[in-house]
Amino acid sequence: MKILEKRTLYYLIALLYAILFYQGYMIFLNPFFGYAGFGVNEPRLTNYIFMIYTFALVVLPIYFFRGVNTISAFVCIFIFFLLYAPIQVTFYIDYDGEDMYVAYLQFLYFLGMCLLFYADRVKFKTKIIIPSNVDFFKVLLIVTILSILYMIAKFGGSLKLVAFEDVYEQRSATSELGADVFTAYLSSWLAYMYIPVCLAYGLFAKKKIYIIVGLIGSIIIYMAFASKTALVFPFVIYIMYKTLKNRSLKSSFTFMGIGLITVMIITLLLDFNSITALFWMRTIGNSGSLTLHYHYFFADHPHTYFSHINIINFLSQSYPYPGKALGQAVGNYYWGDEMNANANFWATDGIAAVGDLGILVSSVLLFIIFIFFNRISKNYNQLFLVLTLIPYITSVLNTSLFSSLFTGGALFLFIMLMFNTSVNNPYINENFNNNRS
Structure with a gap:
């Protein structure tokens, strides 16, 4: 009933x-x-x-x-x-x-x-969890620190903490610095995977170093790209953690x-x-x-025919809108040259x-991605997964699945969770609180 x-x-x-x-x-x-x-x-x-x-x-x-x-x-x-x-x-x-x-x-x-x-x-x-003694969260912390140092070295004096009304000017000023493939992917992984995972894990494990590194990374990403979401994610993650940690989802x-x-x-x-x-x-x-x-x-x-995915276009060279991303092709047609829809x-x-x-x-x-992730996340605390997936959820609602997986770094998060089982990380075990599946 x-x-x-x-x-x-x-x-x-x-x-x-x-x-x-x-x-x-x-x-x-x-x-x-x-x-x-x-x-x-x-x-x-x-x-x-x-x-x-x-x-x-x-x-x-x-x-x-x-x-x-x-x-x-x-x-x-x-x-x-x-x-x-x-x-x-x-x-x-x-x-x-x-x-x-x-x-x-x-x-x-x-x-x-x-x-x-x-x-x-x-x-x-079928089990797709791979036993491992490596603490991948420590590895991720080191990778996050190295990525932050790279961003500081790359952008140097161009890093600016600007007001929200000046974000477009800052984005324009640093667009060329972040245009190369390596920097573009690294900055995306830093914003959408490394930082959220560090913040979420730091809150659950009560390890301040992860939180501090996550916050510094958010500030550096904002200073480099004037990305407002980079500043918003830490607040959202913290508020959701405090609100939901003792409640069921x-x-x-x-x-x-x-x-x-x-x-x-x-x-x-x-x-x-x-x-x-x-x-x-x-x-x-x-x-x-x-x-x-x-x-x-x-x-x-x-x-x-999926040539909007970089790797497929690299192999096929068949993307019908060269020089424009998919959103730009549609946005320019309906709303003007500056629109990326x-x-x-x-x-x-x-x-x-x-x-x-x-x-x-x-x-x-997406159904296949769901059943795969449901399986590898079975023993993890649901709230921890939710906090780390906030950027992924945002991305799925606004971009391609493949951009969300690769550019957004969600695929690497999935792989990391396959190795880093909840047995080795009691802080994020499904029994950490009442948010059990």
Whole structure:
């Protein structure tokens, strides 16, 4: 009975979220940001059967959600609220195409979301944990220190602690220094893997050296690239650790859903301001609009067939937009020469790669990543994994799966966890607190 009651609550939260997103799109995103691509297909709004169909597709994947029993289920919560639901509602409101075709696209996204929620049910007995006596966290600490020293030597006098309003000027000033392949990858791994893992491990193991190194690294990355997220990650990691260390993650769907709904209601009751714009356009609105424009663009432009992945293009030399990243190719076409329209895995590894059916292809790819990571993370404390994966979750929502794995360093984190079992690290064992899977 409790399971049914909880599932009913999930359905209600998902439905209310979708309805509020619809309202916010119509009374805020379209009136204020219609020029930026948040349009309205007026005739479709009178098709109430289509509206019911859309809201049903938003809610129904919850059937496959069983709570946060694995790390993939936690990531899926973010995908659902910040990506999937906005895409479904945006396609109903704005997609300029035949209703049956739009309904077909929505159904493909529905299948993809169901598959991702289902990942935590896949079980296999084969062990992929490799026993090792090496403390890879110490190795990572040394690598992080060496990376910080390299960044200091590389950027030298160009390192500046600038105000937020001057970040674009600083990025422009250091763009050439960080343009070589080695520096680009190292800085990305430092920001998205080394620093978050150091901070999370330092908090769990209560080892100040890891925390200090992580904080210094964050400051250096900000001084070099004016990356605001580099400064935000340490605060987010610390707040989440303090808030959740003695609590279960099993209420994450309810907590996040109600939290977003509350912010939706409050911001819609306020007059237009920067906070409302940041929340509605950048946080929850962009994913739907960008995905829609990727559909438009690749309806009459060449698909990449995964040549947007550097290693594949290195072998095939077949990338159809030389000199431009995928986001730049789309962004320049719709919004101007300065726009880099980075988008989610469904848009990049799906639509851009092979077209409409790429929605399912990219879902399967992420599904495979999920079941792999669920297996190797089985004995780890869930909160520790969540803290280290914050950058990865952010990346999955905004870039290609392969960029998230390689450029973002998530693949190296997965490999490290394969060797560095929780048995050798009691601080991050699943029994460290009550956040057991």
